[in-house]
Amino acid sequence: xxxxxxxxxxxxxxxxxxxxxxxxxxxxxxxxxxxxxxxxxxxxxxxxxxxxxxxxxxxxxxxxxxxxxxxxxxxxxxxxxxxxxxxxxxxxxxxxxxxxxxxxxxxxxxxxxxxxxxxxxxxxxxxxxxxxxxxxxxxxxxxxxxxxxxxxxxxxxxxxxxxxxxxxxxxxxxxxxxxxxxxxxxxxxxxxxxxxxxxxxxxxxxxxxxxxxxxxxxxxxxxxxxxxxxxxxxxxxxxxxxxxxxxxxxxxxxxxxxxxxxxxxxxxxxxxxxxxxxx
Amino acid sequence: xxxxxxxxxxxxxxxxxxxxxxxxxxxxxxxxxxxxxxxxxxxxxxxxxxxxxxxxxxxxxxxxxxxxxxxxxxxxxxxxxxxxxxxxxxxxxxxxxxxxxxxxxxxxxxxxxxxxxxxxxxxxxxxxxxxxxxxxxxxxxxxxxxxxxxxxxxxxxxxxxxxxxxxxxxxxxxxxxxxxxxxxxxx
Numbered sequence: 001x002x003x004x005x006x007x008x009x010x011x012x013x014x015x016x017x018x019x020x021x022x023x024x025x026x027x028x029x030x031x032x033x034x035x036x037x038x039x040x041x042x043x044x045x046x047x048x049x050x051x052x053x054x055x056x057x058x059x060x061x062x063x064x065x066x067x068x069x070x071x072x073x074x075x076x077x078x079x080x081x082x083x084x085x086x087x088x089x090x091x092x093x094x095x096x097x098x099x100x101x102x103x104x105x106x107x108x109x110x111x112x113x114x115x116x117x118x119x120x121x122x123x124x125x126x127x128x129x130x131x132x133x134x135x136x137x138x139x140x141x142x143x144x145x146x147x148x149x150x151x152x153x154x155x156x157x158x159x160x161x162x163x164x165x166x167x168x169x170x171x172x173x174x175x176x177x178x179x180x181x182x183x184x185x186x187x188x189x190x191x192x193x194x195x196x197x198x199x200x201x202x203x204x205x206x207x208x209x210x211x212x213x214x215x216x217x218x219x220x221x222x223x224x225x226x227x228x229x230x231x232x233x234x235x236x237x238x239x240x241x242x243x244x245x246x247x248x249x250x251x252x253x254x255x256x257x258x259x260x261x262x263x264x265x266x267x268x269x270x271x272x273x274x275x276x277x278x279x
Numbered sequence: 280x281x282x283x284x285x286x287x288x289x290x291x292x293x294x295x296x297x298x299x300x301x302x303x304x305x306x307x308x309x310x311x312x313x314x315x316x317x318x319x320x321x322x323x324x325x326x327x328x329x330x331x332x333x334x335x336x337x338x339x340x341x342x343x344x345x346x347x348x349x350x351x352x353x354x355x356x357x358x359x360x361x362x363x364x365x366x367x368x369x370x371x372x373x374x375x376x377x378x379x380x381x382x383x384x385x386x387x388x389x390x391x392x393x394x395x396x397x398x399x400x401x402x403x404x405x406x407x408x409x410x411x412x413x414x415x416x417x418x419x420x421x422x423x424x425x426x427x428x429x430x431x432x433x434x435x436x437x438x439x440x441x442x443x444x445x446x447x448x449x450x451x452x453x454x455x456x457x458x459x460x461x462x463x464x465x466x
Contacts, residue, residue, distance in 0.1 A: 032410060041457075041460075041461060042449040051405070053411055054405075054407070054408040054409070056412075057410040058356070058409075062349065062411065063349060063352070063356050063410050063413065064409060065356065066356055066407050066408075066410075067344060067346045067355060067357055067409040088444055095398030105346060106347075107345070107356075107429050108429065109344075116316045118427065118429075118430070145361075146361075147406065148360065176459070178384070178385055178454060180363065181361075197458070232463040232464075234459065234460065234462030236457065238383065239385075240453060240454065241453075241457025241460050241461045242457070243461060
């Protein structure tokens with residue numbers, strides 16, 4: 001067994017949560033630059049340029065790219081040869097977020113559902129844990145903002161809906177969201193599994209870097225077709241009209257019950273924060 | 280792109296009425312932040328006929344919950360939040376003389392109608408450009424509900440804060456017009 005101390009985990013999560021919120025990934029920057037060439041609307045071009053400028057200011061001046069530094073979502077792969085020493089894995093992840101959000105001057109955006117009282121330290125966190133083989137602990141810190149999350153949808157479609165039905169629901173979801181999730185967006189799609197699994201797949205699909213093709217060529221073709229359909233809606237940057245409504249569509253798919261065709265659409269704004277650390 | 284206007288708060292109906300959807304506005308002066316929880320509290324005070332913590336008449340409310348100010352800065356990132364959540368409260372505030380709202384995303388039919396009736400405008404700032412927007416904010420001071428953290432009401436002094444007029448006093452809607460222009464309909 002390989003031993004990893006909880007302190008190592010706390011420090012790694014703290015550092016990763018700060019960097020994720022201050023440094024927009026090169027994949028998104030490249031996608032915004034490509035979008036700038038494709039966009040026809042002058043207002044749209046101006047917005048894309050300002051988003052690039054915003055990313056530079058955030059990185060250089062060490063402030064968050066967006067004030068909504070989100071709920072902290074963590075995807076964790078724990079190797080079966082790893083033993084966490086001096087405490088509990090979940091508590092270490094949470095402590096890392098607590099320290100990162102305090103020391104990084106990130107916004108605390110978590111509250112009681114009814115009283116709306118802020119918990120004050122951006123906890124609790126949301127953890128998706130996978131047990132894998134090996135002696136590594138891999139953690140993705142994925143801060144997720146409320147504006148784009150609010151526009152996300154889950155559909156339990158009849159199997160007869162098929163690809164045509166799936167396509168219609170996804171395009172409809174993006175069109176109805178319009179300006180609300182701060183387009184240009186990235187559309188995470190989960191197909192199959194069951195009710196909760198489709199949503200987790202949709203969110204997990206956002207971990208893939210923009211510009212990296214889906215390893216499944218059939219899904220890659222579906223992603224391309226969906227992106228073209230979405231960009232016909234005319235929503236455009238910030239919903240003010242234009243060619244670039246979304247930068248990419250990412251799909252993850254798995255088998256499902258013979259009675260079901262679950263579909264989850266997780267909308268992600270351009271501040272697509274997903275940073276991984278391997279311990 | 281539309282015309283460009285410089286607005287200085289407080290505003291009169293005369294400042295607002297020439298603005299049309301698609302115009303660019305550059306705002307300077309004092310504006311107030313309020314989002315979900317602060318709106319709920321303001322509405323409770325209005326219903327109880329109690330004094331409000333901020334002036335409403337002639338003012339602009341910016342829907343924002345900034346991130347904390349790191350040492351040496353007046354504010355952290357400060358981009359707009361989605362506006363529809365404030366829709367249930369906005370008509371009443373417009374009736375009380377609110378002249379401008381800054382946010383992002385669509386407004387309800389009721390809010391658009393109230394802007395026509397009471398002469399107000401809704402302006403969009405760039406969602407997700409919080410670091411850039413913060414540059415226009417020169418001072419920030421919590422004036423109410425400090426315990427709400429990011430949702431507290433802040434008085435901001437801004438210089439040249441950029442926004443785009445989405446809904447004007449004639450009922451126009453840039454989100455509808457802009458998207459129609461670029462929509463591609465399959466034959």
